[in-house]
Structure formats: C-alpha cells, structure tokens
Amino acid sequence: MILKGLKEKSIKKRLNSILKNREAHFNTVKIEHLGIILNADETSDLEALKAIAQTLDVRPNKLKIVAFTSSKDVLAYSWDACFNTKDFTWNGKVKNAELQAFIDTEFDLLISYYATDVLELKYLTAASKAPLKVGIFQLDKRINDLIIKTDFNKLDLFKTELKKYLNVLNKLHA
Template identity: 50%
Template sequence: MILKGFKEKSIKKYLNKLLSEAHEYEADNKIESLGVIVNVDEIQDFNWFNELANALNIHPNKLKIIAFSTQKKETLNLWDDCYNAKDIGWKGAILNNDLKLFLDTKFDALLSYYEADVTELKLITALSKAKFKIGILQTDERLNDLIINTKLNDFNVFKNEMFKYLTILNKIKNEY
C-alpha cells in the first residue's frame, strides 16, 4: 500500500509538470479525427460517441474510443480497449503499447468524457498529442482547451453546447 501511494504521488508530480507546460491549439484546423477517453465505471453506453462522430462528419476509421476503469481487466469483457492503473507505471510511464499508440495519435480533437477525479485518467488526457481537447468540467481546468459544464448523462446538452462552441471557434462546418 505504501508503494501504491508513492507511485500515485510520482504520477501526480509528472502530471503537474505536463500541465504547467504551455499547450497551444491550432485555431485553423477543422475536426476530421476524434479520440475519446471514457471512464467505464461512470458510463456504459458507448453508442452515443459513434452518433456524435457521425454528427461531426467523422469517418468511422477516424474515431478511436478508449475506456479506463479502476477495476481489474479480467472483469471487463464488454470493451476491447480498456485500460486500468496497471497500464501506467512510475512517473507516468505508459506500459501498454496500444495505449501508447492512442496517445501518440495526433487527433484533431480529443474528448475527455469523465467526471471522476482519477489521476490516471487526467494523465492520459494530458499525454495525448491531440490538437484540441474537449472535456466536462473537472478539478483541473488545465487539461482541456474547451470545457463544457454539464452532467455526465446529459448527452444532448453536451452535444448542443459542444457544437455551438466548435462552430464559433470555426472547428466544424456550420451544418449542424
């Protein structure tokens, strides 16, 4: 248990270092690819993200959804790409190659759709090489470029607000 606490502290220290570095988004890019990070412990319906990508005119091959859980992998058979704290080592080292591949993908937008204050989830968001990060209001506002303050299950409110701001920011065509 003591080692787990030290590991958590080393990850938090690395996360703070990442978030203190300046991250600028590219204003002229339209969203053509989307990465999504969800917490399986909070949400079970993943079809909504496919509908959202479809509304954004994102091709299915340009959408990648990963799930994170605080539970052990053996208990999570419903999702292919599900990660947990064991996939992240000391000082934020990513131990899973598929997760590394996701984080190195330069998505036009990353949607961090979770409310839980889980250090590993925040680290995955911070490590992503996405050009523009969108999320629900969290404890650390440095994580995302666009923060939409809604409840986790208010999909339609989130979608409407996201489209409104992405249109204003000229990230999508005004087809919605």
C-alpha cells in the same frame, strides 16, 4: 501499498510537469480525427458516444475510444481499448503499447467525457498530442482547452453545445 503511493505520486508529478509546460496551439484544421477518453465505471453506452462522432461528421474509422476502469477485469468491456492502474509503471510511465499509441496520436479533437476525478484519466488527457481538448466540468481547469459544463448524464446537451462551440471556432466542415 508503498508502491501504490509511489506510483500515484509519480503520475501526479508527470501530470503537473505536462500541464506546466503546455502551450496552446490553436489551428484552423477541420476536425477529422476524434479521440474520446472516458471512465468505463461511469458509462457503458458505446453507441451514445459514437453518436458524438456522427454529430461532428467524423467517420467511424477516424474515431478512437479508450476507457479507464478501476476493475481488474478489463476484458468485460467493449471499448476500443480499456486500461486500468496496472497499465502504469511504479514511476508513472505508461507500459501499455496501445495506450501509448493513443497518447501519441494527433487527434484533431480529444473529448474527455468523465466526471470522476481519476488521476490516470487526467494524465491521459494532459499527455495527449491533440491540439484541442474538450471536457465536461472538472476540478483542474488546466487539462482541457474548452469545458462544457453539463450534467454527465445529459450527453445530448453536451453534443449540442459541443457542435455549437466548434462551429464558432470554425472547426467543422460546412
């Protein structure tokens, strides 16, 4: 129990450090690589999430989806990678190599599609090397560069609004 509290405190400390030192690097690079972070406990519709990539004309091999679950049984999910709290050490470091590779990948766009306030999801979003981070409404506004305030269950509305804003930012191929 003490270790769990220490782990949570360490992750919060790392998250705040990342957010404090974060610099916005807006570029005009068109979106080709897409990363999606989600909470597997909230959604199980993989095809609907892959439709976001199709809407943005991102090839399937340039899409990477990772999911967080509070469940101990991560094998039951069909995501590219699924992680839980056991993938973090007691001092808040990521110990899952696949998850660390996701963080280190420089996606052109990172979508944080989760509504529940989960510390590990927020850390993963903040630690990502993606220059543009988009999410649905969240309590901590420092995590994403663009927040599209939609209901979590209205993925089609989110896709429409996302495409509209990315067109305005000139991030989509013509």
